[in-house]
Amino acid sequence: NAGVTQTPKFRILKIGQSMTLQCTQDMNHNYMYWYRQDPGMGLKLIYYSVGAGITDKGEVPNGYNVSRSTTEDFPLRLELAAPSQTSVYFCASSYSGTQGYEQYFGPGTRLTVT
Amino acid sequence: QKEVEQDPGPLSVPEGAIVSLNCTYSNSAFQYFMWYRQYSRKGPELLMYTYSSGNKEDGRFTAQVDKSSKYISLFIRDSQPSDSATYLCAMSAYGAQKLVFGQGTRLTINP
Numbered sequence: 001n002a003g004v005t006q007t008p009k010f011r012i013l014k015i016g017q018s019m020t021l022q023c024t025q026d027m028n029h030n031y032m033y034w035y036r037q038d039p040g041m042g043l044k045l046i047y048y049s050v051g052a053g054i055t056d057k058g059e060v061p062n063g064y065n066v067s068r069s070t071t072e073d074f075p076l077r078l079e080l081a082a083p084s085q086t087s088v089y090f091c092a093s094s095y096s097g098t099q100g101y102e103q104y105f106g107p108g109t110r111l112t113v114t
Numbered sequence: 115q116k117e118v119e120q121d122p123g124p125l126s127v128p129e130g131a132i133v134s135l136n137c138t139y140s141n142s143a144f145q146y147f148m149w150y151r152q153y154s155r156k157g158p159e160l161l162m163y164t165y166s167s168g169n170k171e172d173g174r175f176t177a178q179v180d181k182s183s184k185y186i187s188l189f190i191r192d193s194q195p196s197d198s199a200t201y202l203c204a205m206s207a208y209g210a211q212k213l214v215f216g217q218g219t220r221l222t223i224n225p
Binding site for chain 1: 160216
């Protein structure tokens with residue numbers, strides 16, 4: 001099992017450009033999450049999904065969009081990149097709340113917007 | 115007031131020392147308490163999990179939860195240089211869903 005994989009590992013964007021961060025999990029988890037982590041800060045939830053076709057906003061959703069067409073994939077779209085979106089982005093997945101408590105994280109995507 | 119407060123450190127201790135990491139929280143609905151360990155340039159990994167109040171021990175690691183004080187702790191005994199990492203507390207009212215993370219404490223164990 002590969003677990004949670006994310007691509008790309010690194011990316012530099014110019015202000016106003018767009019990009020999609022890819023996330024795939026092979027554990028058949030229903031729940032998937034996107035977080036951002038700024039230096040010296042914890043993880044802030046951007047969006048999450050409880051199953052294919054269902055997504056919901058987290059704490060910091062502005063400037064991002066998501067979709068969930070399959071159980072395995074949960075891409076994060078950045079439209080009109082801004083310097084404030086410079087961060088490390090982590091994707092995670094888990095079983096539903098009644099089946100487990102652990103979130104499994106990917107290795108992260110380091111994004112710089114200049 | 116943040117829902118979960120954690121001293122970001124950094125914390126530097128000699129090898130073999132006992133390390134104490136702490137978090138406080140304000141939401142009395144939290145029932146699931148976790149500690150994640152994050153090595154540099156890696157994703158977080160679950161280290162310890164406790165449901166409701168009490169202690170849990172796993173090798174050199176002990177997690178404590180005091181719901182009456184809204185305070186959780188992680189103790190590391192006989193600390194090793196390989197324990198050098200950022201430790202994030204996380205908690206939830208709903209299991210794996212909607213985890214709220216602390217800022218993380220950056221820990222360095224000096225040989």
